[in-house]
Amino acid sequence: MTYTFGDNLATGRRAWELGHQIADAADRLGKTPALDVRPEDADVVYTLYGWWRFVVRSSRAYWLAWENGYSVESLPLVRNILDHTVSMMWLHDGGELALTVVWNAGETHRNKLIRNVVDTGWHTAKDLETTSSPLALIPTPDENDPTYPAYQKLLGEFTHVDQLMAAYGRSTDYPVYRTLSAYSHASAQSANRYLEMKDGQVGVRLEPQRTDSHGPIIHIAMALIQAGDVISSCLARDPLRQLLERAARDIGLGAPELLRAARKKALPTNP
Template identity: 35%
Template sequence: MAYKFSDSPATLKRAELFAVKLMQEADDLIKTGSADVRWEYKKAFPIMFGWWRLINRSTAAFWDLTGRGYTIEAAPLMRNIVDHTLAMVWLADVGDDGLPALELSAHYSQDKLAKLAKELGWSIPPGADQVSPPVPDTDPDYKKYTALSGEFANFSNRVNAFAMRDMYVVYQYLSRYSHASLHTAAKYAQLQDNGP
């Protein structure tokens, strides 16, 4: 059976039914305490599972908020869902080569944070700003992993890698409500000029 989706209340209702079922299946899986994983996916599984679970729980939180009448307050959750969904697509596409790239990306982020904290006089654990990268520059695949790390680290790079530039518009729109801006203020108050 195939469904044709359109921007309508019927499609929303159908999508919600599927989503509720998927969410219930996710919760049921968690209750089992384990999952069988094909051998070739064992390395990527913990990351994919973690992102998938975060997406599921963020979706539940999003539904809870919107069901209680919240709107832009839930936008950061939707942005996070979009980001992590594309991260899963990216990792599925690049396969195990994405794992060292993710480690490099996490290393660069942690290294940058430790150096900034130290620069600002924060007390950091000894050597926290001197950790060696998880992939040395002598590794024959170092350039490939750093390129993939750069592709992953920036949402714009990920959408370009999949020729899905329109998703960047969605991400940018949601970002307006994820950071302090005129958009977040304008939802709650408008200036009315009633004269002097």
């Protein structure tokens, strides 16, 4: 039988095996005492590394949950994996300016959390207020800075997934993200997976309805190839390259470069 890439059992099996091979290689690489980083990627590589490990371990968490019958309940993990993977491409392309966006967004989130904690009278509020954060030291470009328009564009992309995916020509991935979001929040979709019609009456289920879709497993394998492509390119000797190229060919999508989306329009600048 001829292999055809798609939401089918053959692709699902390949994705499962290749995903585990990449995750195993990632774990071996992660056990090295220190990263051998290419100088041009030194600014962003450690944040990229953190996101990459999040992708790898979230993939393992999904596989473990899926093997134990937790299919619907683990879908939010796939949503997180997709978000982090495209964000890795975005950060690697955006460099230090994109990193500034990430750190400042983190500081903004931290400050809002502190205000919330203080307003609600948590007993830990005093400790939080006096905890310094290195993120506060990252400067934000002012309106006259040549990089200000690019910074604003990057900020919009980082805080709005639809803008992020559109910037990389991946708008067709956004409906997948939105579908998965229905299982990250209370929704009719998350409720309906535990309900069914029986003789014209609503019946209830102990476990959710399962589908024949292999989509989540395939998406995870693709994400591991893409995320691996980003981090490996930041390291001396590109240690995962051979494995990633073989995995991309075996799953039926060609070289990882075909999966590594590029920004469709250059970032704006002040005249």
